Amino acid sequence: MPKRAATALADVVSLARRRGFAYPSGEVYGATRAAWDLGPLGVELRDNLRRQWWRAVVHGRDDVVGLDASIILPPATWVASGHEDGFADPLTECRSCRQRFRVDHLRDGETGDDDGRPADLVSAVCPSCGTRGAWTEPRRFSGLLTTHVGAAEGDEGEGGRHHLRPEAAQGVFLNLANVVTTSRSKPPFGIAQVATCFRNEITPGDFLFRTREFEQMSLAWFVKPGEGPRWHTYWLEERTRWYVDLGIDPDDLRHHEHPRPGPGEHTTHTVDIDFRFGLPGSEWGALEGVTDRADHDLRAHAEASGRDLSFFDQAAGERWLPHVVEPAAGLSRAVMAFLVAAHATDEAPNTKGGVDQRTVLRLDPRLAPVKAAVLPLSRNAELSPRARALATELRASWPVEFDDAGAIGKRYRRQDEIGTPYCVTVDFETLDDEAVTVRERDTMQQTRVPLAGVADLLAQKLRGC
Numbered sequence: 001m002p003k004r005a006a007t008a009l010a011d012v013v014s015l016a017r018r019r020g021f022a023y024p025s026g027e028v029y030g031a032t033r034a035a036w037d038l039g040p041l042g043v044e045l046r047d048n049l050r051r052q053w054w055r056a057v058v059h060g061r062d063d064v065v066g067l068d069a070s071i072i073l074p075p076a077t078w079v080a081s082g083h084e085d086g087f088a089d090p091l092t093e094c095r096s097c098r099q100r101f102r103v104d105h106l107r108d109g110e111t112g113d114d115d116g117r118p119a120d121l122v123s124a125v126c127p128s129c130g131t132r133g134a135w136t137e138p139r140r141f142s143g144l145l146t147t148h149v150g151a152a153e154g155d156e157g158e159g160g161r162h163h164l165r166p167e168a169a170q171g172v173f174l175n176l177a178n179v180v181t182t183s184r185s186k187p188p189f190g191i192a193q194v195a196t197c198f199r200n201e202i203t204p205g206d207f208l209f210r211t212r213e214f215e216q217m218s219l220a221w222f223v224k225p226g227e228g229p230r231w232h233t234y235w236l237e238e239r240t241r242w243y244v245d246l247g248i249d250p251d252d253l254r255h256h257e258h259p260r261p262g263p264g265e266h267t268t269h270t271v272d273i274d275f276r277f278g279l280p281g282s283e284w285g286a287l288e289g290v291t292d293r294a295d296h297d298l299r300a301h302a303e304a305s306g307r308d309l310s311f312f313d314q315a316a317g318e319r320w321l322p323h324v325v326e327p328a329a330g331l332s333r334a335v336m337a338f339l340v341a342a343h344a345t346d347e348a349p350n351t352k353g354g355v356d357q358r359t360v361l362r363l364d365p366r367l368a369p370v371k372a373a374v375l376p377l378s379r380n381a382e383l384s385p386r387a388r389a390l391a392t393e394l395r396a397s398w399p400v401e402f403d404d405a406g407a408i409g410k411r412y413r414r415q416d417e418i419g420t421p422y423c424v425t426v427d428f429e430t431l432d433d434e435a436v437t438v439r440e441r442d443t444m445q446q447t448r449v450p451l452a453g454v455a456d457l458l459a460q461k462l463r464g465c
């Protein structure tokens with residue numbers, strides 16, 4: 001039984017648009033399924049996630065350093081990595097409505113296959129018009145997005161046809177020798193990168209889940225040959241723990257093993273960390289892939305470039321090519337996953353003594369776009385300036401909103417809906433007792449606190465934000 005209601009995702013997308021987390025890209029020109037723009041709250045959530053990842057993977061350790069490589073790398077990169085020839089998906093067209101789809105994204109019309117496995121084409125139903133089994137012979141379609149740089153068409157050197165990177169890792173591999181020399185790193189160690197990537201997806205859609213432009217948080221972890229499997233297990237556990245620590249219910253996560261490579265194929269092993277997105281047609285979707293890439297990439301770049309990318313192990317007195325374990329997380333998908341995971345409805349008391357339905361984003365404070373809202377009980381010549389002054393004081397440390405427009409109940413509802421963990425209310429008693437009420441988002445509990453102590457209280461509650 002699906003745990004997440006089919007309408008949950010639609011509710012999240014609606015909230016995201018209404019409150020300013022994300023907008024369909026180019027809406028004034030009719031928009032597209034292929035891209036979303038992050039709004040004022042979306043950029044904060046995305047940046048908070050990226051910061052938490054960087055803290056966990058780079059700053060929280062002494063064996064990982066950061067990098068920011070170019071989006072456009074030498075074309076030879078993608079030949080050596082195998083993307084030029086191999087990064088292609090089988091494409092088929094519905095003979096009835098002429099829409100095109102990736103074969104592995106089609107679902108079984110009889111079983112309604114819901115476990116992410118592709119359907120047999122004979123029984124696959126067209127997601128666009130509902131016709132069953134009317135598919136053209138699949139053909140390969142490159143997932144690389146291509147551009148032309150410089151003045152010279154057709155030149156594969158400095159100018160001419162180039163690809164926009166489809167993954168973060170290759171830019172790291174090209175810089176391995178630079179980083180080893182300048183940061184004196186030695187395996188086991190890692191290079192982390194948050195990178196905008198591009199893929200010519202045939203069937204983009206499902207909100208931020210599959211877009212042609214997206215952000216990846218990738219760690220290339222270099223190890224001694226033979227140690228890949230042990231580190232693969234380590235990083236799968238570490239990365240799973242990261243999602244749980246930031247508020248994802250472990251029951252909404254699973255590990256999904258990719259089929260092991262056949263004889264002659266690259267010696268890679270991938271386990272995806274899947275999240276229960278509640279997508280139409282497939283409840284689960286990959287959040288992150290943890291791959292043991294062995295020495296496939298470094299060997300290919302060493303051969304193609306003629307550069308020695310091996311590492312001299314002084315302790316053992318031997319030279320070897322490091323193996324790579326790569327946890328690669330989708331940052332855009334993580335924004336969507338945390339929105340889905342945090343979205344809830346419950347009941348809140350109203351001013352008439354009854355209860356109202358409320359929508360609340362139970363985001364971990366570390367992820368919440370706005371950390372606190374300062375709300376005068378009503379717009380008033382005495383209350384509003386006091387509240388504004390408090391908001392200004394708190395803004396020195398966190399993103400804080402001030403709002404005095406409309407009924408206080410409605411203002412609480414708005415802050416609940418955007419996931420603000422604390423509301424601070426300045427009321428008429430404040431003018432006498434120099435105290436305010438701090439309301440906690442999830443429990444709705446209210447505590448009276450001296451005005452002068454609000455910043456210290458929030459500093460305690462928002463540690464790590």
Ligand code: GAP
Nearest residue numbers: 167209210211214286287288289328329330333
């Ligand atoms: N370097 C390995 C790699 O790129 P991947 O499984 O293709 O592996 C890693 O991508 C993650 O990037 C995925 O788990 C997903 O979260 C994210 N991702 C991949 N394609 C995406 C797309 N078109 N839109 C949004 N996120 C995507």
